[in-house]
Amino acid sequence: MRAYFVTGTDTDAGKTLVAAGLLARAQAAGLTTLGLKPVASGCETTPQGLRNADALALQAVSAPAMDYAAINPHAYAPAIAPHLAAERAGDHLTLAGLVECLAPQLALPRDLILVEGAGGWRVPLNDREDLAGLASRLALPVILVVGLKLGAINYARLSAEAIRADGLTLAGWVANGIDAEMQEQAANLACLRRHLPEPCLGVVPPLGDGSPQALASAAAAHLRLPGEANNALT
Structure with missing residues (x-):
């Protein structure tokens, strides 16, 4: 266990909830952690920036x-696609630049580091x-967060195929309950398990509202870390 790239089947699939939950589970096991974005x-203006x-x-x-700046070195106000937000801010994002700014953090002696993508x-x-390309440049195995909603099977299969086609290891996937009214959820999960042979690292139910720490702790109860023995999570 070391560093992983966390991606989702779509925007709002629940990447952050799952990433925070995995980090909280690692902390509960006495491990050091770091989450990077x-x-x-879609950032808010605060006195600190x-x-x-x-x-x-x-x-x-x-x-x-x-420090916040080490976790999120490129922050933009408009809630639009990151490359468009960067253009509005007069920035030009590149893979080489991101790899360079993440290098010090990835070199830290942390037991688990998660790099969360966007969308x-x-x-x-x-x-x-x-x-x-950032996951490829950093040679990171990938954790795929599948937002459980109508269309999840298609989104998950296409995302997994793309990850594998890029030559990366899909270390596991997490089903995240973003639609409490989803019909045939159990059947959809069974289909996902058939089509995604990689380990299912958990099924997170809808958790409602709460502080980031509370939600991370709640999610952690439904997750296992990559490489952790299967503990019959459902």
Whole structure:
């Protein structure tokens, strides 16, 4: 166990909830942790500067504590695609630049480091590169968060196929209950298990509202870490 890239089947699949839950589970096991969100749009203006809710949630379950700027080096206010938000801010995001700014954090002696992407697997970074390339450049195994809703099977299969086609290891996947009214959830989960041979790291039910720390702890109860023995999670 060391570093993984966390991606989702779509925007709002629950990447941050799952990443924070995995980090909280690692902390409960006495491990050191770090959650990174290299690029984030939809940030709020605060006295300390732009802050992103997802990055703050990851910061809350990073131990030892880490400065915000190290966790989220590229923060943008508009809640739009990251490459468009960067363009509005006069920035030009590149894979080389992201790899360089993440290098010090990835070199830290942490037991578990999770690098969270933005949106799904093929979110653009610029006209020629996308965030999937960051996982490739860093040679990170991938954890796929599947948002349980109508269409989840298709989104999950396509995302998994793309990850494998890019030559990366799919270390596991997590089903996240984003639609409490989803019909035939059990049947959908059974189908996902048939089509995704990689380990299912957990099924997180809808958790409602709460502080980032509370939600991370609640999610952790339904998750297992990559490589952790299967504990009959359902």
